[in-house]
Amino acid sequence: MQALHQKAKELLESGKVQVIIGYGDGSGDRVRPVFISKAESASDLIWDDRCRQNLAVYLNKPEIKKLGVPAIVATPVVVKTIIQLISENQLKSSNIVVLVVDNDVVSELTDNASLEAYSAGHPVVFPPFVVKEIKDIAEMSIQQRNKYWQDELSRCFKCYACRAACPLCYCERCLTDNNQPQWVCVASHAQGNFEWHINRAMHLAGRCVECGSCTIACPVGIPIGLLTIEASRIVKQEFGQEPGLHCDADSAMSSFKVEDTETFIK
Amino acid sequence: MSMQQRVIQHENLLKFLGEIISSGKQLYAPQKKAEKTYFLPASDVHSIVFDYIQTAESPKELLFPKTERMLSYEQVDGKLKMIDHAEGEIFPERVLFGSHPCDAVALKTLTDFFRHDVPDAFTQKRQDSLTVISVSCIKADDNCFCTSVGTSPGDTEGSDILLTPIGNAKYYVEVMTEKGQSLFAAHEKYFENSDIISKDKYLTKMSEVFSSSEVTARLSKAFDHPIWSDASLRCLGCGACAYVCPVCSCFDIQDEGTDKKGDRLRCWDSCGFSLFTLHTSGHNPRKNQSDRWRQRVMHKFSYMPERYELLGCVGCGRCSRACPADMNIKEQLKEITEKIEG
Numbered sequence A: 001m002q003a004l005h006q007k008a009k010e011l012l013e014s015g016k017v018q019v020i021i022g023y024g025d026g027s028g029d030r031v032r033p034v035f036i037s038k039a040e041s042a043s044d045l046i047w048d049d050r051c052r053q054n055l056a057v058y059l060n061k062p063e064i065k066k067l068g069v070p071a072i073v074a075t076p077v078v079v080k081t082i083i084q085l086i087s088e089n090q091l092k093s094s095n096i097v098v099l100v101v102d103n104d105v106v107s108e109l110t111d112n113a114s115l116e117a118y119s120a121g122h123p124v125v126f127p128p129f130v131v132k133e134i135k136d137i138a139e140m141s142i143q144q145r146n147k148y149w150q151d152e153l154s155r156c157f158k159c160y161a162c163r164a165a166c167p168l169c170y171c172e173r174c175l176t177d178n179n180q181p182q183w184v185c186v187a188s189h190a191q192g193n194f195e196w197h198i199n200r201a202m203h204l205a206g207r208c209v210e211c212g213s214c215t216i217a218c219p220v221g222i223p224i225g226l227l228t229i230e231a232s233r234i235v236k237q238e239f240g241q242e243p244g245l246h247c248d249a250d251s252a253m254s255s256f257k258v259e260d261t262e263t264f265i266k
Numbered sequence B: 001m002s003m004q005q006r007v008i009q010h011e012n013l014l015k016f017l018g019e020i021i022s023s024g025k026q027l028y029a030p031q032k033k034a035e036k037t038y039f040l041p042a043s044d045v046h047s048i049v050f051d052y053i054q055t056a057e058s059p060k061e062l063l064f065p066k067t068e069r070m071l072s073y074e075q076v077d078g079k080l081k082m083i084d085h086a087e088g089e090i091f092p093e094r095v096l097f098g099s100h101p102c103d104a105v106a107l108k109t110l111t112d113f114f115r116h117d118v119p120d121a122f123t124q125k126r127q128d129s130l131t132v133i134s135v136s137c138i139k140a141d142d143n144c145f146c147t148s149v150g151t152s153p154g155d156t157e158g159s160d161i162l163l164t165p166i167g168n169a170k171y172y173v174e175v176m177t178e179k180g181q182s183l184f185a186a187h188e189k190y191f192e193n194s195d196i197i198s199k200d201k202y203l204t205k206m207s208e209v210f211s212s213s214e215v216t217a218r219l220s221k222a223f224d225h226p227i228w229s230d231a232s233l234r235c236l237g238c239g240a241c242a243y244v245c246p247v248c249s250c251f252d253i254q255d256e257g258t259d260k261k262g263d264r265l266r267c268w269d270s271c272g273f274s275l276f277t278l279h280t281s282g283h284n285p286r287k288n289q290s291d292r293w294r295q296r297v298m299h300k301f302s303y304m305p306e307r308y309e310l311l312g313c314v315g316c317g318r319c320s321r322a323c324p325a326d327m328n329i330k331e332q333l334k335e336i337t338e339k340i341e342g
Helices: A002-014 A039-044 A076-087 A112-121 A128-138 A142-153 A161-165 A190-204 A213-217 A225-239 B010-022 B101-115 B121-128 B178-186 B212-219 B227-232 B240-244 B289-308 B318-322 B329-339
Strands: A019-025 A031-036 A070-074 A097-102 A105-109 B006-009 B026-033 B036-041 B067-076 B079-084 B094-099 B130-135 B161-165 B170-175 B191-193 B251-257 B261-268
Touching: A002 A019, A002 A039, A002 A070, A002 A097, A002 A105, A019 A039, A031 A039, A070 A076, A076 A097, A076 A112, A105 A112, A128 A225, A142 A190, A161 A213, A190 A225, A213 A225, B006 B010, B010 B026, B010 B094, B010 B170, B036 B094, B094 B101, B101 B121, B101 B130, B101 B289, B121 B130, B130 B178, B161 B178, B170 B178, B212 B289, B212 B329, B227 B289, B227 B329, B240 B318, B289 B329, B318 B329
Parallel strands: A019 A070, A070 A097, B026 B094, B094 B130, B130 B161
Antiparallel strands: A019 A031, A097 A105, B006 B170, B006 B191, B026 B036, B067 B079, B067 B261, B161 B170, B251 B261
């Protein structure tokens, strides 16, 4: 961790960045997001297995932007998220410093090429229980799957922690917050919960970088990330497109090509 | 109510709860689901868990459901038919078992709050048909702080019956209200008389980390304090804290349907959301996340005590446990008493 503290201190002292977005000491044995602006506080940064929340979610928050140019302590999936955000014109690599830590060596990723190279070398590895969940659901019949999600989503009370924790749910006004016209049932009942989560999954299809922050955030333990993971897998299978790898990628689900042979859209 | 000291054996407690189910009442009790504990309808007493610190969700849904259908309308042959569900619906007899004293206090706070001004028929009717059997706390975790907000691990407030585990699979029984007495009387055979028991030594020890009246006093001068923006930088703006809170009672009225047929619904709302109190004009009195975090603390510790003589927090710690960004209410309240001048 010493290398990280040193790097953070240097970046703040040199004035290259004004804030380090990283992980620090939290309640009990938890870590929490910290925003360090003073070089003498650089040693508050923590780097270990508990650092799982996707901190890229803070990069576009107005309150954080006000703090100045940020450096972000990035897990491999945060690098993927940043690439995806760049490809969606939400970030520029020239405006941030991405810090990655491998075996206590800290590297700065400062351009698209270095981000892409790092991402390509660090594929997402799911914990075994997630692999099992994906397999279990894949083996279910449509009826079983429907029942499984009905049951899981019955606990949803629409606190939108999944949306808030997701760095790719950055819409300033989410479609579910629109009430004239009301696109999605606002109420948390069976239909309303289904409409919300299916819409979110469709919106993230091919964009979800599989960080799992939504599942971790869910206060009632719904493995909600499985929906967006599966949607991204289908997009990869059908269109050969994988999010978080290329800064200039377009999006399979939301870009139109004039030479498209399908006729339904014309 | 009764001065006679009573105890119940664990085995008999299960029989007592089983008899509540077979008598046709709905029993809500702590049960495991997806590695967390919830108050769920129980059909088998053996699925009830006893060894837990706090349920993921509070029991507030029993008084104030996440979605309340208030009225329905339908046009039939050109005539409008309206149904007021507070009048038309039957509210079943329910027994909540296993709530801790903090939750029982919270249910009382909710009842009192919804009784204020124009009494709310839904919460009132649900409260009338609910009997609460709480269990005192013999353990707690770092997120608990009931003794700092005026309650305690063995508080009887809000419970109709309070059971305190006294070891050897036995509980000390306190029957507190008429509702508790009538439930007790109907199943008296499961209870035993006992000598005088002092329950305090069995309860978890919890020291007071701050004084809530001190928090209230400091908050009156804290509206523009920098503490709010510092603390809320990591807040993600979701409603997890409000929705697991046993006291949070903000709601949003939504209409669903067409001009021919539809429902009016009362849905939970949260001050964490950016749309909370956004005006039609576009003006938002709580534009920043820090304004909304301040609102959360102010509402519970300043506005509620001042306007309703109720405290909006019972120290259950659910919000801190649920927060994906580790916003910790106990820490924040302690900081208020330390950093804001009195």
